[in-house]
Amino acid sequence: MANPFVDDAKIIREDNPFESMMQRFDEAAARLHLDPNIYKILRWPNREITFYIPVLMDDGNYQVFTAYRVQHNFARGPAKGGVRYGPDVCLDEVRALAAWMTWKCAVVNIPFGGAKGGIICEPRQMSPSELERLTRRYTAELLDFIGPERDVPAPDMNTNEQVMAWMMDTYSMHARHTVTAVVTGKPVEIGGSLGRREATGRGLLIVCNEACRKYNLDPERTRVVIQGCGNVGGVAALLMMQEGYKIVGMADLTGALYNKTGLDVKSVLGYLKEHKTVEGYVEAEHMTNEEILEMDCDILIPAATENQITSHNADRIKCRILAEGANGPTTAEADEIISEKNIYVVADILANAGGVTVSYFEWVQNRMGFYWTEAEVNSRLKHIMVNAFGDVNRFCEKYKVNTRLASYMLAIDRVAYDTHLRGIYA
Ligand code: GLU
Numbered sequence: 001m002a003n004p005f006v007d008d009a010k011i012i013r014e015d016n017p018f019e020s021m022m023q024r025f026d027e028a029a030a031r032l033h034l035d036p037n038i039y040k041i042l043r044w045p046n047r048e049i050t051f052y053i054p055v056l057m058d059d060g061n062y063q064v065f066t067a068y069r070v071q072h073n074f075a076r077g078p079a080k081g082g083v084r085y086g087p088d089v090c091l092d093e094v095r096a097l098a099a100w101m102t103w104k105c106a107v108v109n110i111p112f113g114g115a116k117g118g119i120i121c122e123p124r125q126m127s128p129s130e131l132e133r134l135t136r137r138y139t140a141e142l143l144d145f146i147g148p149e150r151d152v153p154a155p156d157m158n159t160n161e162q163v164m165a166w167m168m169d170t171y172s173m174h175a176r177h178t179v180t181a182v183v184t185g186k187p188v189e190i191g192g193s194l195g196r197r198e199a200t201g202r203g204l205l206i207v208c209n210e211a212c213r214k215y216n217l218d219p220e221r222t223r224v225v226i227q228g229c230g231n232v233g234g235v236a237a238l239l240m241m242q243e244g245y246k247i248v249g250m251a252d253l254t255g256a257l258y259n260k261t262g263l264d265v266k267s268v269l270g271y272l273k274e275h276k277t278v279e280g281y282v283e284a285e286h287m288t289n290e291e292i293l294e295m296d297c298d299i300l301i302p303a304a305t306e307n308q309i310t311s312h313n314a315d316r317i318k319c320r321i322l323a324e325g326a327n328g329p330t331t332a333e334a335d336e337i338i339s340e341k342n343i344y345v346v347a348d349i350l351a352n353a354g355g356v357t358v359s360y361f362e363w364v365q366n367r368m369g370f371y372w373t374e375a376e377v378n379s380r381l382k383h384i385m386v387n388a389f390g391d392v393n394r395f396c397e398k399y400k401v402n403t404r405l406a407s408y409m410l411a412i413d414r415v416a417y418d419t420h421l422r423g424i425y426a
Contacts, residue, residue, distance in 0.1 A: 017096035028408035079115035082156025184359035201235025203354015225249030233303030256292035302329035
């Protein structure tokens with residue numbers, strides 16, 4: 001069936017994340033023999049909001065920013081997903097990310113649908129007060145659409161706990177009482193969950209442990225390359241090093257570091273914090289972001305952004321296990337090449353689901369008004385991630401498909417079943 005957003009004549013662009021998502025969705029739906037009516041419905045997001053927000057800049061002028069919130073699906077619960085700020089944000093990207101949230105929440109079987117938001121802006125060139133005004137106006141525009149039972153935003157690229165605090169406060173000011181459960185990823189002091197900050201990285205560690213167990217790999221002898229040193233890649237690198245893995249490669253926007261005897265992750269992250277660049281770091285070989293992805297390693301973790309592994313470089317990827325920390329780091333065209341190389345893929349919608357899983361715990365704790373210890377959060381996270389890993393592998397065996405397709409099939413099967421149970425109000 002034609003992509004609802006792209007006319008047939010238009011060439012499918014490999015780097016369009018929405019196309020990448022839809023190709024996998026279509027293939028998974030076909031393998032599942034999905035009911036044609038449910039298929040028709042699940043190909044469309046529920047709602048897309050585009051709006052233009054004026055913000056008072058520090059120089060006294062106003063600037064108008066383009067903003068989005070796409071609410072992809074509500075069949076299993078309130079929509080859930082982050083908000084990203086950046087110059088390259090566009091509707092097709094937000095659409096893809098919203099759909100991935102639906103599939104991600106379904107893979108780990110938490111009671112949420114999917115959503116994503118974005119604002120086209122240059123966050124690094126904005127002052128904290130400009131970012132605060134931008135965030136508050138964005139939240140105010142969405143008052144009718146978000147809420148603990150409607151849609152629960154969270155951090156994503158270039159947004160953080162502070163941004164969530166502003167969103168929670170803005171929503172609460174209008175509600176005339178504090179509504180902590182309207183967003184997740186808040187500072188712990190005002191309703192955030194212990195363990196949320198590390199959750200995506202910890203989730204990656206858990207699935208990598210499971211994949212290693214499957215292939216009898218011992219962490220001490222497992223070489224890991226991680227692209228991305230932020231809240232996902234940086235935390236994963238630290239936790240994996242503590243677990244005994246050998247982190248041989250790390251990369252951020254400014255370049256990549258490689259050391260075959262293992263990098264000191266703490267020292268790399270400390271250096272980055274101080275110098276804002278990896279340039280000049282002594283105890284490693286320097287290379288580009290493209291080169292580090294092609295280094296020989298056992299586990300490759302792209303934890304930066306979309307479209308890093310494409311039809312152009314997929315045949316040069318040399319890892320045994322690919323664990324996707326970012327959303328959409330591999331294009332649909334690259335899937336086949338990766339699959340033929342016998343690389344075991346932990347797809348993004350499973351590999352990076354630790355973040356939204358602990359977001360779910362945060363939302364639960366906010367609504368109970370009762371807070372768990374970090375150990376409790378981490379043990380519940382482990383339970384959910386290990387189960388989801390097992391569920392995906394069972395789908396692989398049952399349908400004789402690769403792990404990417406199995407992850408999509410598992411997710412779509414759950415969302416389709418629940419849609420069917422609820423019935424279509426038409
Ligand atoms: N932005 C994160 C993701 O892509 C977390 C979303 C959430 O916690 O709602 O999964």
